[in-house]
Amino acid sequence: MNPLEILQKHFGYSSFRLEQEAIVRAVLAQRDTLVLMPTGGGKSLCYQVPALCFPGLTVVISPLIALMKNQVDALRLNGVHAAFLNSTQTPSEQSAVVDAARAGTLKLLYLAPESTFLKELPRYAVSLLAIDEAHCISHWGHDFRPEYLNLAQLRTLLPKVPVIALTATADRQTRKDIVDKLSLQNPAMFVSSFNRANIRYTVESKQQSGEKLLQFLRSRGDDSGVIYCMSRNSTEEIAAFLTRAGFEALPYHAGLDRTVRSRHQDQFLRDEVKIIVATIAFGMGIDKSNVRYVVHMDLPKSIEGYYQETGRAGRDGLDSEALLFYSYGDVTKLKRLAHVPDNEAQTEIAYNKLDQMAAYGDLRSCRRRYLLQYFDEPAPAHCGNCDVCLAEHEQIDATILSQKVLSAVSRLQGRFGAGYVIDFLRGSQATRIQEFHKKLPTYGIGADVSKNDWHDVIRELIAQGYLAKADGQYPLLQLTDRSDDVLRRATTVLWRRPLARAVEHEPATVEEAAPAYDTSLFQQLKDLRRRLAAADNVPAYIVLSDATLQELASYLPHGREEFSRISGFGQQKLERYADAFGEIITNYCARQGLTSRIHLKTRKRSQKTSNERDNDTKQQTLDLFNKGYAIEAIAAARELSPVTIENHLAFYVQQGRVPLESLVEKAKLPAIRAAIKQSGGLMLTPIKDILGDAYSYREIRMTVAALNARGQ
Numbered sequence: 001m002n003p004l005e006i007l008q009k010h011f012g013y014s015s016f017r018l019e020q021e022a023i024v025r026a027v028l029a030q031r032d033t034l035v036l037m038p039t040g041g042g043k044s045l046c047y048q049v050p051a052l053c054f055p056g057l058t059v060v061i062s063p064l065i066a067l068m069k070n071q072v073d074a075l076r077l078n079g080v081h082a083a084f085l086n087s088t089q090t091p092s093e094q095s096a097v098v099d100a101a102r103a104g105t106l107k108l109l110y111l112a113p114e115s116t117f118l119k120e121l122p123r124y125a126v127s128l129l130a131i132d133e134a135h136c137i138s139h140w141g142h143d144f145r146p147e148y149l150n151l152a153q154l155r156t157l158l159p160k161v162p163v164i165a166l167t168a169t170a171d172r173q174t175r176k177d178i179v180d181k182l183s184l185q186n187p188a189m190f191v192s193s194f195n196r197a198n199i200r201y202t203v204e205s206k207q208q209s210g211e212k213l214l215q216f217l218r219s220r221g222d223d224s225g226v227i228y229c230m231s232r233n234s235t236e237e238i239a240a241f242l243t244r245a246g247f248e249a250l251p252y253h254a255g256l257d258r259t260v261r262s263r264h265q266d267q268f269l270r271d272e273v274k275i276i277v278a279t280i281a282f283g284m285g286i287d288k289s290n291v292r293y294v295v296h297m298d299l300p301k302s303i304e305g306y307y308q309e310t311g312r313a314g315r316d317g318l319d320s321e322a323l324l325f326y327s328y329g330d331v332t333k334l335k336r337l338a339h340v341p342d343n344e345a346q347t348e349i350a351y352n353k354l355d356q357m358a359a360y361g362d363l364r365s366c367r368r369r370y371l372l373q374y375f376d377e378p379a380p381a382h383c384g385n386c387d388v389c390l391a392e393h394e395q396i397d398a399t400i401l402s403q404k405v406l407s408a409v410s411r412l413q414g415r416f417g418a419g420y421v422i423d424f425l426r427g428s429q430a431t432r433i434q435e436f437h438k439k440l441p442t443y444g445i446g447a448d449v450s451k452n453d454w455h456d457v458i459r460e461l462i463a464q465g466y467l468a469k470a471d472g473q474y475p476l477l478q479l480t481d482r483s484d485d486v487l488r489r490a491t492t493v494l495w496r497r498p499l500a501r502a503v504e505h506e507p508a509t510v511e512e513a514a515p516a517y518d519t520s521l522f523q524q525l526k527d528l529r530r531r532l533a534a535a536d537n538v539p540a541y542i543v544l545s546d547a548t549l550q551e552l553a554s555y556l557p558h559g560r561e562e563f564s565r566i567s568g569f570g571q572q573k574l575e576r577y578a579d580a581f582g583e584i585i586t587n588y589c590a591r592q593g594l595t596s597r598i599h600l601k602t603r604k605r606s607q608k609t610s611n612e613r614d615n616d617t618k619q620q621t622l623d624l625f626n627k628g629y630a631i632e633a634i635a636a637a638r639e640l641s642p643v644t645i646e647n648h649l650a651f652y653v654q655q656g657r658v659p660l661e662s663l664v665e666k667a668k669l670p671a672i673r674a675a676i677k678q679s680g681g682l683m684l685t686p687i688k689d690i691l692g693d694a695y696s697y698r699e700i701r702m703t704v705a706a707l708n709a710r711g712q
Helices: 003-011 020-028 045-053 065-077 091-103 116-123 146-157 172-181 209-218 232-244 258-269 303-310 328-338 344-361 367-374 399-411 418-425 435-439 451-463 483-487 519-536 546-555 559-563 571-592 610-626 631-638 642-655 666-679 684-691 697-709
Strands: 033-036 057-061 082-085 108-111 126-131 163-167 188-191 199-205 224-228 249-252 275-278 291-296 320-326 391-397 467-469 477-479 494-502
Touching (some): 003 045, 020 045, 020 188, 065 571, 116 146, 199 209, 199 367, 209 232, 209 291, 209 320, 249 258, 291 303, 303 367, 328 344, 344 367, 399 451, 451 494, 559 571, 610 631, 610 642, 631 642, 642 697, 666 684
Parallel strands (some): 057 108, 057 126, 082 108, 126 163, 199 320, 224 275, 224 291, 249 275
Antiparallel strands (some): 391 494
């Protein structure tokens, strides 16, 4: 049976997505392979499909016991012979798994990286080794685990067995470390887009975060979500706080009794409890597909960690949210905890990662772009789905406020952080303000400005390069080469301050226009799914995803042939579940006078990822542009704003697929490039101020995109 037939039969999809097919072919050619694919992108299929093609056993190294069990449960429901071997099993259960592996009836066996069974593998017919969460092997990664270093022995034990290493988060240095430590031989490298376009990124001030959290949750109804906290005590306190407010919430952290921890996780996975409040001990590899939001009450330790944790939302491709409550105080606190005694290099790595995370919290530009560029992926200036891009802005002259900040930093000789500088500006009488500082002329000159507004001014000055934070444990504010221009009033500091209103939110473009569905039918299908999951003793999302239930409620299939055209219904699930779901749909249609709408679904599709939908809408713009349509005409035809269309085309300029000269007169380019160089950055407003009215924001945006493409 070929890979596509296996995909259809066991997993219910008629085509691969992203780079899955190319990855599967590389593995089947017995090449070592390194796969970077975002959470929810379908990494597991990249080794599960080859496992069913190979004659022998595929061994999967997985870091968490809960992940093993969920993966195995899902595979068994799809008709695949799979098992795990770990310390939760009785001796007789372990013996049964070993006997099945020895008899050759198992296709996939999941092991922990510290498993002693690894040494026994040469006795078995192993066809493939899959290393999940491979970034854990790297000291440079955000989640280094010493037990992963044991995996280096596998190359010696099984020299002829191909290895596929998979991760959702690894920068360039970490990727190199994975290849070196696993001794991957000339590996095929696959780096998929890191863009999770269905996730909306938002950062809020940490002040009054409890009340803000309640407001956020009250608008989310029955949705499932994960709330991350820095400490064990915080998880307990927040869970209790939410329970008192009427929400179903449970804590999860390593200090809980193992039985309690496992019970809380199972209740969340089975939708018996909607909210889990956890430390980062929860969730690595958790594949619950219907998590609609992830909230960070405290700052994560790295961009990689943040990306991975937010990626647990929206694995089914439906709209989801990531909310971070940010305070620079978290950075200082975490740097104290991050210090590694007698290891300056590791301490410096941790500090740098925290500084990068702080920069994300301070951003005044597109958050998605920052995340993608961190992973070396080009991105347009505006994504249309983060708090910065969705907010309207007013432009104000912040030159005087900026001069006050820079004067204070200068008088304090660059030896203090933002908190002290702000207290100094506001004339604080706190004991920490040194007495001789109170005699300086700039002491108290900003008493009429709130702390929050001063924080905003400082963030903006850092973003525009007029102020810098010193590297290391203590983030001291210091002047830059450009500070003097502001102090001498040789330049004007303009600040784009966000307004409360939201701007146009670009609709997602899907492969086919699904008809609307009745929410009451959708709820009936969810109730049935919950009962079937309880009977099978598995989480509800393993039975069918929310996305599949939405397809059922939209297309109202009748009979197994029509059910086979719904994504997620492989052969095993057709036989197991189609009749039960079909009965509910048939009864609903009879009551409502409806018939099947399956004829509206032209072909069975694999679930389109948010990234693919994002690419589709850009491609539609490109197709119209290539046919000679002007930007305003494309915007009118697609019912989108001209700025959105410009962003699509800027993306293709950056990729080199649209010539810059087709959007900007060649004669104007030298002046625009000179202004970009003079401004010292790539922010459009300062460049426009230099150029004047003879040049448009559109021309500047496209030129900046072209410069980004060349890395200039």
